[in-house]
Amino acid sequence: MQTVKLKQTKRNKIDPKIFALLLACASMTMVFLAYTSAYIIRQAAGNWLEFRLPNEFFISTGILFLSSICIHFSYRFFKKKNTSLYRGLLLLTLVLGIIFIYIQYLGWQQMLTMGIELNTNPSGSFVYVISGMHIAHVFGGLGVLITALLHAFLLEHRVTEKRILRFRLTLIYWHFVDFLWIYLLIFFTLQKV
Amino acid sequence: MTELTSNATEEKLVQELGYDDHFHEHHDGDKFQSNFITTYVFSLDHKVIARQFLITGIFWAFIAGLMSLVFRLQLGFPEEDMAWLRPFLGKWVTLSEEGVGAISPEFYYAMVTMHGTILVFFVLTAGLSGTFSNLLIPLQLGARDMASPLLNMLSYWFFFLGGLIMFLSLFLSTGPFSGGWTAYPPLSILPQASSGSGAGMTMWSLSLVMFVVSVLLGGINYISTILNLRTKGMTLWRMPLTIWTFFITAIVGLLSFPVLASAVFLVFFDRSLGTSFFLNEINIGGEALAQSGGSPILFQHLFWFLGHPEVYIIILPAMGMVSEVLSVNSRKPIFGYKAMVFSVVAIAFLSFIVWAHHMFMSGVNPFISNFFVVFTLIIAVPSAVKVFNWIATLYKGNVRLNAASMFSIGFVSMFISGGLTGIFLGNSAIDIQMHDTYFVVAHFHIVMGVAAFFGMFAGIYHWYPKMFGRHMNKLLGNIHFWGTMISAYAVFWPMHYLGIAGVPRRYYSFDVFQTFDHFDDMNKFITIAAFAVFLFQLVFVLNFFYSIWFGKKQTKKNPYGATTLEWTTPIEAIHGNWPGKIPTVQRWAYDYSKDGTDYLPQHLPKQDFESDEVH
Numbered sequence: 054m055q056t057v058k059l060k061q062t063k064r065n066k067i068d069p070k071i072f073a074l075l076l077a078c079a080s081m082t083m084v085f086l087a088y089t090s091a092y093i094i095r096q097a098a099g100n101w102l103e104f105r106l107p108n109e110f111f112i113s114t115g116i117l118f119l120s121s122i123c124i125h126f127s128y129r130f131f132k133k134k135n136t137s138l139y140r141g142l143l144l145l146t147l148v149l150g151i152i153f154i155y156i157q158y159l160g161w162q163q164m165l166t167m168g169i170e171l172n173t174n175p176s177g178s179f180v181y182v183i184s185g186m187h188i189a190h191v192f193g194g195l196g197v198l199i200t201a202l203l204h205a206f207l208l209e210h211r212v213t214e215k216r217i218l219r220f221r222l223t224l225i226y227w228h229f230v231d232f233l234w235i236y237l238l239i240f241f242t243l244q245k246v
Numbered sequence: 247m248t249e250l251t252s253n254a255t256e257e258k259l260v261q262e263l264g265y266d267d268h269f270h271e272h273h274d275g276d277k278f279q280s281n282f283i284t285t286y287v288f289s290l291d292h293k294v295i296a297r298q299f300l301i302t303g304i305f306w307a308f309i310a311g312l313m314s315l316v317f318r319l320q321l322g323f324p325e326e327d328m329a330w331l332r333p334f335l336g337k338w339v340t341l342s343e344e345g346v347g348a349i350s351p352e353f354y355y356a357m358v359t360m361h362g363t364i365l366v367f368f369v370l371t372a373g374l375s376g377t378f379s380n381l382l383i384p385l386q387l388g389a390r391d392m393a394s395p396l397l398n399m400l401s402y403w404f405f406f407l408g409g410l411i412m413f414l415s416l417f418l419s420t421g422p423f424s425g426g427w428t429a430y431p432p433l434s435i436l437p438q439a440s441s442g443s444g445a446g447m448t449m450w451s452l453s454l455v456m457f458v459v460s461v462l463l464g465g466i467n468y469i470s471t472i473l474n475l476r477t478k479g480m481t482l483w484r485m486p487l488t489i490w491t492f493f494i495t496a497i498v499g500l501l502s503f504p505v506l507a508s509a510v511f512l513v514f515f516d517r518s519l520g521t522s523f524f525l526n527e528i529n530i531g532g533e534a535l536a537q538s539g540g541s542p543i544l545f546q547h548l549f550w551f552l553g554h555p556e557v558y559i560i561i562l563p564a565m566g567m568v569s570e571v572l573s574v575n576s577r578k579p580i581f582g583y584k585a586m587v588f589s590v591v592a593i594a595f596l597s598f599i600v601w602a603h604h605m606f607m608s609g610v611n612p613f614i615s616n617f618f619v620v621f622t623l624i625i626a627v628p629s630a631v632k633v634f635n636w637i638a639t640l641y642k643g644n645v646r647l648n649a650a651s652m653f654s655i656g657f658v659s660m661f662i663s664g665g666l667t668g669i670f671l672g673n674s675a676i677d678i679q680m681h682d683t684y685f686v687v688a689h690f691h692i693v694m695g696v697a698a699f700f701g702m703f704a705g706i707y708h709w710y711p712k713m714f715g716r717h718m719n720k721l722l723g724n725i726h727f728w729g730t731m732i733s734a735y736a737v738f739w740p741m742h743y744l745g746i747a748g749v750p751r752r753y754y755s756f757d758v759f760q761t762f763d764h765f766d767d768m769n770k771f772i773t774i775a776a777f778a779v780f781l782f783q784l785v786f787v788l789n790f791f792y793s794i795w796f797g798k799k800q801t802k803k804n805p806y807g808a809t810t811l812e813w814t815t816p817i818e819a820i821h822g823n824w825p826g827k828i829p830t831v832q833r834w835a836y837d838y839s840k841d842g843t844d845y846l847p848q849h850l851p852k853q854d855f856e857s858d859e860v861h
């Protein structure tokens with residue numbers, strides 16, 4: 054019941070910028086949920102060419118997962134003020150990210166050699182479009198990582214509120230594209246059986 | 247008691263109990279507002295951005311309204327000579343050998359399509375939630391501005407860019423897109439399908455992608471502002487219903503608009519890269535199209551997964567504003583505040599699982615249809631709760647009749663009429679007869695088109711002083727209301743009869759259907775009524791722009807005796823909204839006629855004579 058004394062609003066513990074990023078991730082997730090649901094509906098309608106996912110996609114998943122681990126530890130070392138590991142692991146994250154995209158590209162090449170072109174059958178088109186959309190999101194992540202690297206190498210290593218926040222934003226987005234791909238891969242694999 | 251709610255006391259309350267965030271000490275924001283460009287064009291201030299959304303919305307409503315007159319002319323007077331339109335429409339009015347002019351079918355379809363697209367997205371989504379979410383979220387919550395003024399500005403400019411692209415597409419020599427606002431394939435994919443399916447469709451999809459970006463940027467901002475920037479004491483359960491509806495609307499938008507973007511993206515692949523997500527076994531001029539193996543129904547699923555939530559994105563903010571205006575103007579607390587919130591949440595949730603009621607006739611499995619019938623009909627329950635509560639709010643109220651409150655009552659009337667026809671359509675068996683007829687047109691124009699406009703008008707008349715420091719003219723407001731109310735019903739009511747008789751929508755002409763000949767006069771009547779509606783909107787536009795400069799000046803900070811925080815800000819709007827401290831909130835938003843007082847504003851602490859809060 055109401056008292057004359059002020060009742061403090063319980064403010065969200067979470068930072069507004071991080072919160073906004075999570076909302077953005079939710080809406081990006083909807084794009085992929087839409088595609089994967091469309092995939093299911095279309096597959097159920099028949100005339101669907103089954104093919105094996107190229108092995109490259111599984112290798113790239115490992116690479117991307119590894120990069121997620123790297124950035125995670127880079128963040129730890131950033132907070133512990135271990136500059137060389139912080140910088141090194143962040144750089145490694147970027148390199149692994151680039152390798153990921155390259156292996157995805159090899160995967161596409163592999164699909165082409167299997168005779169699955171972009172317009173052969175919707176089953177292949179979906180894989181191209183969905184993985185392509187994912188790569189677009191990874192490119193966004195690379196941009197963010199490059200900015201983070203510039204900060205890491207050009208600025209003095211200081212652990213300020215502002216820099217922790219920036220790093221966390223990078224971290225969350227990179228984990229997001231990682232888990233997104235893992236979801237997609239599991240989805241593709243389960244749908245093939 | 248009166249002194250409790252005088253302007254001076256209210257001011258004192260802000261200063262004594264207010265919360266000092268030292269905002270005006272750093273003049274952070276003000277440096278962005280130093281010249282004309284940064285103040286009025288690339289503004290970061292939510293109040294300016296709100297007005298930008300509103301005026302852009304009015305511009306689009308005017309264009310889209312004119313378009314409807316063009317196609318209504320064709321429907322009402324298919325035989326008349328339209329040569330007089332040639333100076334305006336050029337080659338789209340074709341001349342026969344005797345010099346008799348006719349609106350070309352391509353143009354007719356382009357007008358119908360643009361009318362729908364523009365009103366649904368640019369006017370009733372951007373113009374309505376863009377305007378009022380921006381204006382009211384910070385003001386009613388006691389925030390200096392949005393969580394991210396920059397994203398907010400970008401949200402407007404992406405909307406502007408989307409609008410610009412659509413506007414330019416109107417002047418293409420092949421005409422704008424003409425396959426309906428729902429953009430079903432193959433019309434939206436094959437350039438051969440119609441003249442608007444080439445460049446027109448390319449621009450349509452580009453424009454909508456920009457629009458989706460705008461909605462997402464706006465939505466992220468509204469949600470973070472509501473969750474993070476409420477003033478002290480503003481718990482969720484003390485928020486005015488306006489804020490609740492903007493909040494839920496933004497969430498629905500954030501989850502549904504990306505799906506539209508995904509669908510448009512797949513359309514792009516089919517158009518440009520030879521995939522066939524949505525194309526199957528099509529013959530053009532006797533020749534089979536190479537692209538095959540897709541499913542046009544898939545597009546319908548993706549489209550309506552956005553499309554149905556979208557109609558609630560349009561109506562929910564209108565519902566919120568109507569609740570607020572009705573409560574203020576009947577000097578009574580809103581009836582069933584929590585029930586209102588829960589029904590908004592329920593409607594929003596259900597809106598995601600009913601989309602296939604637009605597809606009963608597309609060949610989906612009738613067994614699956616049943617599932618959608620059930621959920622569709624369940625939406626009627628929270629809708630009815632809301633209607634009941636609005637009527638109960640008015641009941642025995644000390645109702646002040648003015649343009650804002652009359653439009654709110656009109657909203658309730660429209661929502662009832664249109665909601666009832668929704669229940670007909672929601673039954674898949676009845677939909678066999680009604681689908682794609684004028685019955686559907688009547689349903690959604692009344693429940694969405696007119697009702698949402700009424701909510702928007704209620705909002706504009708009510709918050710006009712907050713936007714421009716002046717009041718709109720009362721007499722013109724009354725003329726606008728009664729004229730619109732009567733002529734809008736005159737347009738859409740007869741359409742139910744057309745639809746029940748089976749007259750299909752989206753037809754250029756009915757001359758080959760002799761069964762429909764006896765509707766000729768009804769169609770004439772509808773067209774004349776549509777012209778009347780348009781004329782009454784001119785009264786509004788005149789009133790709106792005239793009042794910006796010459797309207798009656800707002801003299802009291804709180805002209806309606808409302809409880810909410812926006813009325814504690816100075817008449818002359820400033821950056822940061824409150825000159826000194828931010829008021830803190832001590833009670834919910836609906837203490838009207840409580841314990842013998844007229845109203846108790848939200849920042850007034852509990853008084854000795856008051857009974858305990860119960861709501």
Ligand code: HEM
Nearest residue numbers: 557561603604626665668669671672681682686690693694
């Ligand atoms: C009681 C609640 C409602 C029910 C049961 C309902 C049901 C339906 C059904 C079954 C259809 C498809 C008809 C057909 O194409 O054959 C439909 C169409 C439509 N409804 Fe509703 N509706 C309700 C409320 C609303 C509301 C509140 C809005 C908007 C604010 C709305 C907007 C629309 C629109 C825009 C269409 C037509 C879209 C098109 O085909 O172009 N409806 N409604």
Ligand SMILES: [Cu+2]
Nearest residue numbers: 554601603604
């Ligand atoms: Cu619907």
